[in-house]
Amino acid sequence: MSRILKRMIAALAVLCALYFMPFVTSGTTDDTGKNWNVPFGASFVQRTDSSAVFRSFRSAYALGKDAENAVHSYEETGCYGRTYYYDEVQDVSIYAHTEENGLPSTLTYHFENGNICAGWSLDDEIAWPFGNPLASIKGLTKEKALEEGWLVIEDGVCPNVPVYNDFSRMVKQGVFCYLRTVIYEQGVCRMIDIQLLENGHFRVIRCDGTAAEEKDYIRLSDSEQADGSKPVYVYEENSALAEPDLLFTVK
16 A cells, blocks of 8 residues: 555544544633633634524534533533533633534524523522412412412413413513412313513423423514404414414413
């Protein structure tokens, strides 16, 4: 085998290793000159209100493995049932990253602006304004829920509609607020919490008594219908084509 061929094979092996194998993390600057910790060889593409996109000629697999190390270089915090990595330079709390293969491949950091967990307490009474849903739902009667001032819906009928109207009014005014809704259907109780966050998103926690599921949405709507009822929808995307997710109906 000629020396040139050997060198070509060695060079090809190095390129393959760089493309497929996890390597090291490094820094890259965005269009404002601020630094991001990213996989080696990744460069900044764009930033939105909730994500930052980078590109690289390495594989999505390698980017994903190195991104794990990159985000762990930030301050790890946890709150609202989610792990965040707070980047003080960018002032964002990264909670996920996704990768797509291509030429080039792309890496996306998903984040919420600011230090989301600032002021978070492990005390449930502080962390959850109305108490931890899983603890609060145990043995909860309609009378107790009404006494607490929570919105109650029993078999489709709401006896304290003004509670929702107050929440809806605060949402429209941009006031950070929290609504707990307790729903009884054929004697079975479930709970839905809605929190308007500082970034304008809505955090929804659904609890059936055995588990609590948390998800963030971009938009909430509650237009009154001809019969006077108000279906409460949330949306993952802020577009006319976004699929609505019905939380409950107030009537």
